[in-house]
Amino acid sequence: MGKRNDRRDRVRAAVRRLRSSVATALGAAENEHARVIAECAQQEFALRIAQAGTATAERDPQEIGDPADVAFQAAMREALADRAEIYAEWTTEGPGQLAQLMAEAAPGSAGLPWPEWLGQVGARESAAPPPELWRIGTAVVPDSPDRKPFPAAVPLLDEAHLRITTDGNADSAEALVQDLLLRLLSHFQPGAVRLHVWDVAQLTGTLPGLYPLTRAGLLTAHDPTRLDEMLDALSDHIRRIHTSALLGGHTSLRALAEEKGHRSEPWRIGVLFGNGEPLREEQQQQLQRIARSGPACGIHLIVVDMSLSVSSAIESVRLIGEDRARTSTTGPEAVVTLDESPSRNEVTKACTTIGEAFLARRARVRTFEDLVPEQYWAHSSKTGLQAPVGFNEGEPVWITLGDSSPHTLIGGPSGSGKTNFLFGMLGGLAARYSPDELELYLLDFKEGVSFAQFTPGKRDPSWLPHAQLVGVNVNTDREFGLALLRFLADEMRRRAEAAKEHEVTKLEELRTENPGGRWPRIVAVIDEFQYLFADRDNVTAQATALLEDVARRGRSQGIHLVLASQDVSGIEAFWGKPAIFEQFILRIALPKARRVLGEQNQAAMELPRWHAVVNHESGVKHGNEIARVPDATARNTFDALQLELWKQLDESAAPPRLFDGSNLPVLSTLDDYRQLSTSVSTPKALLGQIIDVDGTAAAVRLTRSPGRNIAVIGSVRVDAVSVLGAAALSLARQHRRGGIRFTVASLLDDVDDDARHIVDQLREKHEVELVGLDDIEQTLTEVAASIDGRTGADIPHCVLLYAADAAQTTLERKDPTTRVSGVDHLRKILKQGPESRVHVIGWWRSVQRVKNTLGMGPVDDIGAWVAFDVHGQELATFAAGQIVSWSPRARRGLFFDRAVHSRPEVILPFDLGEPQPQATEQTGALEEAGD
């Protein structure tokens, strides 16, 4: 029994255990089931929360589930935690960072609340880069855990257009536009921002607070029926800016302003209020075109309820009611609450102030000082040169010299202010570009010395640092103009070659390739340049050819011509050669200037005094810009600027070379004379100065070969003795003490002083024999005799004959025993002397008299000559038979050296100083070189 009971108990226990296990298993399954169900519910809620958005679920939990439901509560907790984690970085840093960025990107009226600036007139120059952002309101991201507000702004000037769409409530849009425009208008100096407003629905009444700007011309309200007018006006501005300010190759006004430090055009904002209806096809297309090319020209659009879609940047603001908006800058998540607007009264007052300030600014008298920037020499001439030359309604009018407008033609009758205009223009350029960026070559064919001011004078030691060469009183020395053109042509070639070496073609590219090189732009100014083409002669022909070359090819090598004239109509070189004229794209017409502008363009005829038409389009009417030109020649204008600029130079800077046609070059100060030294094997006789850009001396090398004698031909004593003196002094300077012998024959009473003056100086270092008419025959006999016995080791012997022909009769007498005359001796010296280092430098008073001396044979024994008052045709024999076209003129000689010249050239005799007072100084110069 006991056993059975025991077994039963064990069975029961086992069953109990089984039951308990089953119950446990069942309980666990139930629990698991409940857990899964709860989790499912939570996930269901999470899904719904995600679908509705955490913020909505937080706001309206009952829309998603039972707020008391633990699963919902859990799902909500998780969603909030996730959101907090996602936003963590933004929440801690985002709004602060944005506020900081805004302060930088939207300074002053661009970002500050209006009470801080409204009513004040902006002071910023338009040359400074505009603010990147313009504030419109305060944004929040409603879905963020901690809805910290941050400033909302839009880009505009030089950045983007703006498209606003309304919810049907036009008032908010108008307020938004008005507030934005006020920010723009108040930021810059009045005039820097101009408004064009069109409203499809209203004739007046749009933006009423801004209306005071209309009187000042800062706002133009366009009739609802005349949208075309506004679109045309904006298109015209774009076209004009492309053909004027952007001529220099810049892609935008902004790029130009960054490089040049000035902005010649205001920003123009076209504001268009539409009604959601599409525009006419052609209007829409024109609007799109403006939107496309406007920003480069400072033209931006703000369109309200109108479609606008172009590739250029457009920001959008979508108004969503209650002064709230979503914007493309802040993104769809943020809601912007627009800033509160100032009262109408405050807006009107502020706009009145701006308008009046603009009118006052326009009316103020602009002076030369306004042409000059605050900071000197801050600009680069790489892409071109720009400077203001006058003012239009108080705003500067600029000229551009660059690849697209390389050369300038300035016209105006006498007294109309051409010279003054040039001074203003040069002042503006010289102050902007350093001498390493700009070099000036200045030539004045007018009588008078206005350009002499650019060189150091007795009263004013300053000079214009950019000036390399200044030519004044050159109206009879047309060759000087030729020399300048020749120099420019050579420089042009030099630059072209350098460019080629760097495998480029233009100066601008060369400067990029060779940044260390010095490649300034060159501006060559020729006032009254018509003198250059005054006669139908060789000079005119050469000048025309050179001018054509420089005008055509100078543009790419940074060489710019500025030609001014009283009357260009008579200049055949221009009218007969359109290829030249067409290169002068920039035309400046002063009052009553004829033919400088296009035939149909009569603007110059109506110009008031001291005004100019500036035209960058070859004189075509629509290129006219009228400028009032300030006085640049009165005291304390250009002269004061020159002094300031001059002070910037260091001590090593050299003044420009002055060519003054009314003065003769002084031998003792001439570089070519000063640099003569005793180290040369073949000395050269300096005879005068060539008319060239460097002021080179006309020199004849006295080699040991036949014909190396020099004749001075002509009756003018001062000129002849100058040549003889200069030749002797320069030879003396190239020999050691006693290294050359001189025989000086003074054969006319009139030249005694001159000869003695030279002899005194020569005797400082050398052996000199001075003879007169009585001794000449004997002297020549001895010199002729000496030739036979001379060897190569003998020192050179120079025979100076002052008025050789005056001794002709004396010399013609034959020696009764030998039947040889003095003339025979002289001929022998001329023929055989040079090989033995005996050279004759003589003055004959006419061509015939030289021939008398030389006899019937050829004239080869005179290898070089200088003729003064002798007509060209008489000189043919001495110039290898070629026709010499030369009309004698005072103080100018014609120089020909058979050994080097193909045709004669004009020279100026030297100023050797007065015979008595200057003697010591001259001597000093000679001593210094020889010993």
Ligand SMILES: Nc1ncnc2c1ncn2[C@@H]1O[C@H](COP(=O)(O)OP(=O)(O)OP(=O)(O)O)[C@@H](O)[C@H]1O
């Ligand atoms: N913008 C100006 N404002 C005031 N005075 C001026 C202005 N332009 C020129 N003048 C004055 O008018 C006079 C003539 O000017 P300027 O010498 O420049 O004329 P021009 O056309 O070069 O004449 P010309 O060929 O006869 O020399 C000068 O006395 C000059 O000071």
